[in-house]
Amino acid sequence: MSRARPRVAIIYPWLPQYRVEFFERLRQALGAEGVDLDLAHGSNPPFAHDRGDEVDLSWAKRLGERRVKLLGRAVVVRERWLPAVDDDLLIVEDALRNTDAYRYLFRRKLHGRKTAFWGPGRTMDKSVGRVERFAKRQLLARGDWWFAYTAGSAEFLSRQGIPAEQISAVGNTLDSDALVKAKDSLTTDQVVQRRSQLGLTEGHSALFIGGLSRTKNLELLVDAGRRIASKDPDFRVVIAGAGPLRSEIDRQAELNPFIKVVGPVFDPHEKSLIAAACDVIANPGLVGLVAVDSLMLGIPIVTVGDWPHSPEFEYLVDQRNAVISGGEAESYANSLERLLADDELRARLASQCLLDAEHHSLDAMVGRFVAGVLSALSR
Numbered sequence: 001m002s003r004a005r006p007r008v009a010i011i012y013p014w015l016p017q018y019r020v021e022f023f024e025r026l027r028q029a030l031g032a033e034g035v036d037l038d039l040a041h042g043s044n045p046p047f048a049h050d051r052g053d054e055v056d057l058s059w060a061k062r063l064g065e066r067r068v069k070l071l072g073r074a075v076v077v078r079e080r081w082l083p084a085v086d087d088d089l090l091i092v093e094d095a096l097r098n099t100d101a102y103r104y105l106f107r108r109k110l111h112g113r114k115t116a117f118w119g120p121g122r123t124m125d126k127s128v129g130r131v132e133r134f135a136k137r138q139l140l141a142r143g144d145w146w147f148a149y150t151a152g153s154a155e156f157l158s159r160q161g162i163p164a165e166q167i168s169a170v171g172n173t174l175d176s177d178a179l180v181k182a183k184d185s186l187t188t189d190q191v192v193q194r195r196s197q198l199g200l201t202e203g204h205s206a207l208f209i210g211g212l213s214r215t216k217n218l219e220l221l222v223d224a225g226r227r228i229a230s231k232d233p234d235f236r237v238v239i240a241g242a243g244p245l246r247s248e249i250d251r252q253a254e255l256n257p258f259i260k261v262v263g264p265v266f267d268p269h270e271k272s273l274i275a276a277a278c279d280v281i282a283n284p285g286l287v288g289l290v291a292v293d294s295l296m297l298g299i300p301i302v303t304v305g306d307w308p309h310s311p312e313f314e315y316l317v318d319q320r321n322a323v324i325s326g327g328e329a330e331s332y333a334n335s336l337e338r339l340l341a342d343d344e345l346r347a348r349l350a351s352q353c354l355l356d357a358e359h360h361s362l363d364a365m366v367g368r369f370v371a372g373v374l375s376a377l378s379r
Contacts, residue, residue, distance in 0.1 A: 021175035094119035168372030212243030217285030
């Protein structure tokens with residue numbers, strides 16, 4: 001017996017707060033097209049336990065899970081979820097570490113139900129060997145549709161032999177509506193007051209925002225900061241975030257007065273206010289969705305090109321909307337120092353950030369995702 005309305009199931013690794021609005025809008029947009037959405041997710045992985053950004057959705061299912069070692073690698077085994085077996089389309093993360101893809105993929109094939117992958121298409125934030133690359137190609141080749149994070153991700157999948165007409169480049173992004181609204185509502189007095197509270201001097205301040213982990217290359221940020229502070233006593237770095245390196249960053253702040261630690265910042269007003277009190281974003285490590293923050297806030301980011309990045313790094317273009325530096329402390333310090341000192345360059349990059357931000361709205365991502373779902377269902 002056929003269903004009156006098709007159903008789509010998504011299994012997401014865990015539910016960070018920045019994904020909530022995407023799933024809410026996706027559910028509403030699919031519903032308007034006559035498609036129902038089921039969502040399940042796991043729990044924060046060990047590397048994200050300290051971020052404080054895990055949430056629940058009333059209509060989503062949190063799956064019980066356990067982590068086991070397989071051939072020396074950690075993999076995730078989650079409880080069985082019936083919609084993943086029965087729904088017309090199942091969408092899963094394209095990571096080898098999650099067993100959901102293997103668990104449901106072949107059974108669904110036998111029963112003529114479609115399975116799609118969602119992700120960057122390749123491992124970008126760490127080095128992988130030939131065996132893992134081969135295994136991932138074999139896994140991805142068995143999907144019926146692919147939701148690629150970015151245009152670059154889609155191009156990579158095409159080079160692996162996946163038909164371009166079966167790939168949706170969704171333009172991975174954040175819900176920035178509240179952030180932009182908060183930014184636009186700030187008054188000069190509010191910014192001046194927060195700058196004073198943080199002990200910042202206009203034209204001499206950088207903001208790091210993100211998880212405090214090894215992938216963020218924070219050691220380079222501290223090293224470069226020391227070099228700048230030795231010449232510019234007004235230089236400050238505000239560090240907004242949480243993670244496994246929080247205690248180390250606190251220790252560095254005690255040793256280096258130019259470091260100001262404010263902890264994780266999720267509230268849009270507070271996030272926009274701290275960003276406005278600073279002059280640039282300094283992130284020498286992995287760049288992911290912080291690229292979207294940079295564009296939406298109109299604050300150029302200084303990062304390192306020769307470092308493992310997430311797909312969203314492609315949103316940044318050196319000397320257009322960002323500064324992409326070499327990976328040595330001296331090179332990074334010089335790039336950061338030059339941008340802080342050059343008001344004209346900073347204004348030009350900031351203006352381009354705001355223009356480029358128009359291409360990365362959440363509504364646009366939802367629209368592309370919905371179009372992909374409808375195409376996958378109709379095949």
